[in-house]
Amino acid sequence: MERRTGFFAPHAYLDGRHVRSAYVEVDERGIIVRTGAEIPADAPPHVVDLGRALLVPGFVDAHSHAFQRLIRGRTQRRGAHDPSSFWSWRTAMYDVAARLDPDAFEAAATLVFREMAAAGITCVGEFHYLHHGPDGTPYADPNEMSLRAVAAARAVGIRIVMLEVYYARAGAGRPPEGAQVRFCDGSVDAYLARIEALADAGAAVGIAPHSVRAVGRADLARLVSHARDRSLPLHIHLSEQPAENEACRAEHGTTPAGLLDELGAFDGCNTTCVHATFLDADDVARLGRARVCLCPTTEADLGDGLPPAGPLLAAGTRFCFGSDSNAIVDLVQEARLAEMGERLRTNRRLCLAAKGRTVAETLLDAATREGAAALGLAGTTGRLAAGEAFDACVVDLDDPMFAEVPDDALLDAWLLSGTAAPVRATYVGGERIH
Amino acid sequence: MERRTGFFAPHAYLDGRHVRSAYVEVDERGIIVRTGAEIPADAPPHVVDLGRALLVPGFVDAHSHAFQRLIRGRTQRRGAHDPSSFWSWRTAMYDVAARLDPDAFEAAATLVFREMAAAGITCVGEFHYLHHGPDGTPYADPNEMSLRAVAAARAVGIRIVMLEVYYARAGAGRPPEGAQVRFCDGSVDAYLARIEALADAGAAVGIAPHSVRAVGRADLARLVSHARDRSLPLHIHLSEQPAENEACRAEHGTTPAGLLDELGAFDGCNTTCVHATFLDADDVARLGRARVCLCPTTEADLGDGLPPAGPLLAAGTRFCFGSDSNAIVDLVQEARLAEMGERLRTNRRLCLAAKGRTVAETLLDAATREGAAALGLAGTTGRLAAGEAFDACVVDLDDPMFAEVPDDALLDAWLLSGTAAPVRATYVGGERIH
Numbered sequence: 012m013e014r015r016t017g018f019f020a021p022h023a024y025l026d027g028r029h030v031r032s033a034y035v036e037v038d039e040r041g042i043i044v045r046t047g048a049e050i051p052a053d054a055p056p057h058v059v060d061l062g063r064a065l066l067v068p069g070f071v072d073a074h075s076h077a078f079q080r081l082i083r084g085r086t087q088r089r090g091a092h093d094p095s096s097f098w099s100w101r102t103a104m105y106d107v108a109a110r111l112d113p114d115a116f117e118a119a120a121t122l123v124f125r126e127m128a129a130a131g132i133t134c135v136g137e138f139h140y141l142h143h144g145p146d147g148t149p150y151a152d153p154n155e156m157s158l159r160a161v162a163a164a165r166a167v168g169i170r171i172v173m174l175e176v177y178y179a180r181a182g183a184g185r186p187p188e189g190a191q192v193r194f195c196d197g198s199v200d201a202y203l204a205r206i207e208a209l210a211d212a213g214a215a216v217g218i219a220p221h222s223v224r225a226v227g228r229a230d231l232a233r234l235v236s237h238a239r240d241r242s243l244p245l246h247i248h249l250s251e252q253p254a255e256n257e258a259c260r261a262e263h264g265t266t267p268a269g270l271l272d273e274l275g276a277f278d279g280c281n282t283t284c285v286h287a288t289f290l291d292a293d294d295v296a297r298l299g300r301a302r303v304c305l306c307p308t309t310e311a312d313l314g315d316g317l318p319p320a321g322p323l324l325a326a327g328t329r330f331c332f333g334s335d336s337n338a339i340v341d342l343v344q345e346a347r348l349a350e351m352g353e354r355l356r357t358n359r360r361l362c363l364a365a366k367g368r369t370v371a372e373t374l375l376d377a378a379t380r381e382g383a384a385a386l387g388l389a390g391t392t393g394r395l396a397a398g399e400a401f402d403a404c405v406v407d408l409d410d411p412m413f414a415e416v417p418d419d420a421l422l423d424a425w426l427l428s429g430t431a432a433p434v435r436a437t438y439v440g441g442e443r444i445h
Numbered sequence: 446m447e448r449r450t451g452f453f454a455p456h457a458y459l460d461g462r463h464v465r466s467a468y469v470e471v472d473e474r475g476i477i478v479r480t481g482a483e484i485p486a487d488a489p490p491h492v493v494d495l496g497r498a499l500l501v502p503g504f505v506d507a508h509s510h511a512f513q514r515l516i517r518g519r520t521q522r523r524g525a526h527d528p529s530s531f532w533s534w535r536t537a538m539y540d541v542a543a544r545l546d547p548d549a550f551e552a553a554a555t556l557v558f559r560e561m562a563a564a565g566i567t568c569v570g571e572f573h574y575l576h577h578g579p580d581g582t583p584y585a586d587p588n589e590m591s592l593r594a595v596a597a598a599r600a601v602g603i604r605i606v607m608l609e610v611y612y613a614r615a616g617a618g619r620p621p622e623g624a625q626v627r628f629c630d631g632s633v634d635a636y637l638a639r640i641e642a643l644a645d646a647g648a649a650v651g652i653a654p655h656s657v658r659a660v661g662r663a664d665l666a667r668l669v670s671h672a673r674d675r676s677l678p679l680h681i682h683l684s685e686q687p688a689e690n691e692a693c694r695a696e697h698g699t700t701p702a703g704l705l706d707e708l709g710a711f712d713g714c715n716t717t718c719v720h721a722t723f724l725d726a727d728d729v730a731r732l733g734r735a736r737v738c739l740c741p742t743t744e745a746d747l748g749d750g751l752p753p754a755g756p757l758l759a760a761g762t763r764f765c766f767g768s769d770s771n772a773i774v775d776l777v778q779e780a781r782l783a784e785m786g787e788r789l790r791t792n793r794r795l796c797l798a799a800k801g802r803t804v805a806e807t808l809l810d811a812a813t814r815e816g817a818a819a820l821g822l823a824g825t826t827g828r829l830a831a832g833e834a835f836d837a838c839v840v841d842l843d844d845p846m847f848a849e850v851p852d853d854a855l856l857d858a859w860l861l862s863g864t865a866a867p868v869r870a871t872y873v874g875g876e877r878i879h
Binding site for chain 1: 742774789792864
């Protein structure tokens with residue numbers, strides 16, 4: 012930003028509270044320097060009146076596979092792959108994964124990051140495994156593809172954390188197959204060297220063992236230790252399908268969450284488990300010490316199932332959300348369907364309310380502050396509060412969906428009945444990107 | 446319309462087929478007179494080029510309670526009613542139902558019908574039970590409230606079928622309670638006289654016994670016979686909650702679907718059962734001879750549960766969709782979530798494809814043609830075909846959600862990843878209403 016700027020809105024979600032009348036002042040670096048209810052006497056000359064709007068923190072999309080945007084609409088009929096389950100969907104997805112070159116990948120990422128900006132998403136965790144050439148040979152720069160994702164995010168203006176996937180095998184005792192050869196660095200050492208170079212190039216990175224299926228115990232142990240030692244976020248797909256659990260029990264004599272617990276992933280480590288669909292009671296207790304990233308639109312699309320979200324919340328789990336396959340790019344829908352899925356699973360209403368919080372507040376916190384924390388950005392983004400970046404989106408309260416909704420129910424109406432469609436402006440670091 | 450008009454779009458859903466390049470000609474009465482791929486040499490001088498768009502039949506919302514729009518966002522936190530289940534939600538809804546006067550009801554209906562028009566909905570089945578004054582006394586015209594709904598639809602420009610509810614009791618042996626006194630006509634004779642007067646006033650009507658809970662066996666039998674004899678649509682809430690099934694078994698020794706079957710509702714009668722959530726195998730077979738109206742966003746909001754949609758389809762059930770509580774007004778979401786709910790219930794993909802049809806086609810047919818048939822309007826609206834009204838909506842293919850989606854996947858992408866947000870124009874009888 013060129014100069015200190017104020018923003019005024021009649022409604023805002025300031026540091027976790029819905030307030031009426033909000034002023035937010037942002038400095039030249041795009042950092043919030045103060046907030047209040049009214050425009051102060053010493054406000055800078057430039058104050059943006061946001062009109063009849065609700066100002067909320069920008070959404071943090073904690074789990075995205077940008078390239079999968081290319082198969083939107085392409086796996087929804089019977090035929091070529093008989094895509095009637097998760098596994099046949101994966102075959103269709105691998106067909107695209109196998110053939111993307113860096114230009115096509117960057118174009119796809121740009122497309123999806125633009126949709127994110129339009130949906131009020133200001134930061135994405137890109138769970139990235141398309142590392143190497145189609146036959147597994149690294150590009151001249153082994154971080155070519157990662158850097159393309161970073162370039163796409165920069166072009167659109169959203170923040171990105173590269174959750175760099177480590178991938179080693181098709182399953183216990185089985186070498187990588189087909190498209191999977193692109194995902195593999197060959198060794199943990201090679202992987203760590205690669206992501207160190209990526210961090211040196213200025214990218215924010217996280218450690219992402221793909222799953223307990225794709226990474227053996229010894230490698231997983233090293234990755235957990237590395238994440239803890241370097242204070243890097245650790246992300247892993249977990250228990251998305253019953254077959255994953257069965258294979259893990261056969262190999263390790265415990266569940267995926269049990270294995271992670273044995274390796275210390277839930278102690279002193281910023282660990283986020285993605286999906287967490289098929290859990291037993293012990294798993295729920297373990298994940299009470301972790302974050303879980305729910306991706307409800309993808310989990311429905313792929314026929315995964317409904318996770319035990321209520322019991323997880325009760326156990327202490329902190330939720331965040333991801334657009335995952337990017338068939339849908341809308342964290343309001345992810346949040347709403349997380350709550351709605353739990354209602355359908357339990358035949359109860361108002362399931363995901365944290366202690367002392369409403370359902371809408373709990374969902375909005377998960378979609379913003381908790382997503383940021385999961386990406387290692389706590390204190391940087393995710394809240395409208397002094398000291399954090401002005402990453403925000405502006406919700407149009409003149410949208411017909413809000414007509415006759417009383418002021419104190421605006422947040423409830425939006426989170427439980429809405430979509431991202433009423434987002435009419437998005438800011439990152441004080442700059443308008445949509 | 447003042448003159449014969451042609452419409453041209455690069456994509457359309459003409460009589461159940463996605464075609465590229467479509468011309469539709471509409472006469473002065475708003476009736477489609479011919480369709481084709483190109484603008485013919487003898488086209489009228491006025492041809493509307495719809496631009497880069499997909500033209501589809503207008504959606505038919507087969508189950509709406511317009512007034513419930515007023516509680517959008519108001520039942521989403523714990524408190525007053527401890528609304529943690531369907532039944533406590535109902536208490537909150539009754540609070541509003543008890544106090545609405547005709548003006549407030551008409552204003553609410555206008556609001557929701559405007560949202561419907563914006564979402565591409567061109568026809569609504571209003572499942573209407575707010576008949577009489579707050580203490581049960583009829584208004585000077587006993588159809589005052591029904592006529593207000595008709596007036597609201599007319600003001601907005603959408604078609605309406607008044608599914609006039611017959612309501613007699615709180616449950617077996619229990620007189621109506623609280624707000625329910627507004628719903629009651631006192632006798633089937635009084636009810637039939639009232640709706641005959643409503644039809645004479647020009648309204649399209651249907652017979653709607655509220656549920657087997659609220660209507661006893663003898664009354665239900667008369668209503669089924671009347672609907673069959675007069676060829677009127679018959680709509681009824683069915684098996685939305687386990688408690689309804691238990692009470693029905695206690696009273697009648699069978700399930701709600703079993704009772705309807707005994708009374709002949711599935712033979713020679715245009716019967717639509719709304720919800721159909723908790724069914725046994727016999728119920729599924731019975732409903733194979735009926736229509737089922739699914740209302741997935743409401744069924745999730747209220748914590749109902751997931752219906753056995755796949756088995757119903759296999760048994761022969763014809764689906765339609767309703768916005769029901771109108772917390773959400775978007776039949777694309779209803780259609781998508783019907784499919785997604787079945788995926789979540791069964792851990793399979795591509796569940797609701799009728800024989801020889803894709804999932805998207807099956808869902809779109811349900812949301813248009815089948816909804817029209819459920820409202821007694823087969824052949825009048827619901828298809829873009831010669832002889833039917835030009836009731837249509839225009840989907841903007843420049844919406845970013847369609848970027849890079851191949852032409853042959855447009856319908857799949859919209860129905861399985863989309864919402865109604867890309868609808869940019871809506872026509873009823875050839876007139877643009879949005």
